[in-house]
Amino acid sequence: MIESRLASPVFTVAFCCTYALVFALNWPLFLYYPLHGDFVWGWRVLQGQGPAIVWYGFMADAVIAGLVASVCLPSRAVASRLRNYLWLFPCAAMVVCVFLLRHFFI
Amino acid sequence: MVAILLILHGLVAAALLGATTHQAMSVLRRGARRGGSFLDRYAGVRAQGFTVAIVLLYVVNVCLGAVLYPSYRLNVRVPLEEMSMAWAIGLFELKEHLGGIGLGLLPLYAYTWRPEVAETHRRDRIALTMILVVIVWWNFLVGHVVNNIRGLP
Numbered sequence: 001m002i003e004s005r006l007a008s009p010v011f012t013v014a015f016c017c018t019y020a021l022v023f024a025l026n027w028p029l030f031l032y033y034p035l036h037g038d039f040v041w042g043w044r045v046l047q048g049q050g051p052a053i054v055w056y057g058f059m060a061d062a063v064i065a066g067l068v069a070s071v072c073l074p075s076r077a078v079a080s081r082l083r084n085y086l087w088l089f090p091c092a093a094m095v096v097c098v099f100l101l102r103h104f105f106i
Numbered sequence: 107m108v109a110i111l112l113i114l115h116g117l118v119a120a121a122l123l124g125a126t127t128h129q130a131m132s133v134l135r136r137g138a139r140r141g142g143s144f145l146d147r148y149a150g151v152r153a154q155g156f157t158v159a160i161v162l163l164y165v166v167n168v169c170l171g172a173v174l175y176p177s178y179r180l181n182v183r184v185p186l187e188e189m190s191m192a193w194a195i196g197l198f199e200l201k202e203h204l205g206g207i208g209l210g211l212l213p214l215y216a217y218t219w220r221p222e223v224a225e226t227h228r229r230d231r232i233a234l235t236m237i238l239v240v241i242v243w244w245n246f247l248v249g250h251v252v253n254n255i256r257g258l259p
Contacts, residue, residue, distance in 0.1 A: 011210070011214070023203065034176030034180055051179055055175065083230070093207050101199050103196075104193060
């Protein structure tokens with residue numbers, strides 16, 4: 001049972017969609033300021049606190065969305081309906097990331 | 107402490123690189139025999155046996171990376187910005203996002219390697235194994251390049 005919950009296609013689908021969305025819209029659940037170890041909810045810039053880490057907030061968004069989806073949606077039904085197209089979700093999320101980071105290279 | 111964690115991060119990454127590459131080669135060369143050429147012997151492993159090890163190594167490595175990340179953000183990225191090395195920052199940004207997506211695809215990857223869906227999800231299994239091996243190689247190489255430009259203190 002635990003193994004079947006962990007090996008959940010729905011988790012990955014929801015995770016990838018949420019990750020691409022929150023990255024594109026800049027919606028981290030929280031920001032972490034490592035200089036003094038401060039957390040703030042959402043996108044709130046603190047002056048004089050040094051650089052913020054956004055990635056933890058994106059990961060938290062995506063993990064929560066994945067867990068909620070894997071509990072609420074029927075994993076087997078989704079897996080059979082999207083059979084052999086499931087790999088497109090992580091692939092699309094990766095393409096979105098490359099596109100959003102293009103300004104570093106051009 | 108940071109140096110120890112960084113070495114551990116690199117060692118786990120090397121083990122992960124080996125495991126994912128073995129599995130990917132085995133998937134690509136399905137008919138490989140154990141007694142054939144070097145590539146055949148390299149690919150002639152039971153690919154399914156690597157799945158749990160890959161998942162565990164990946165999770166451990168992302169956790170190590172997440173612990174080291176604040177040190178990178180303060181001691182490496184800021185100097186890279188001052189040196190106007192946007193491409194290096196971009197490479198590392200891509201590494202962190204691909205690493206995160208890789209973590210998210212592990213449940214689906216583990217699902218597609220289950221024996222009962224081996225035939226029905228064959229294309230998913232092959233594609234996800236390839237995506238994972240690309241992410242692992244990318245992250246390994248970018249980590250080394252950025253560490254060579256400016257390492258963690």
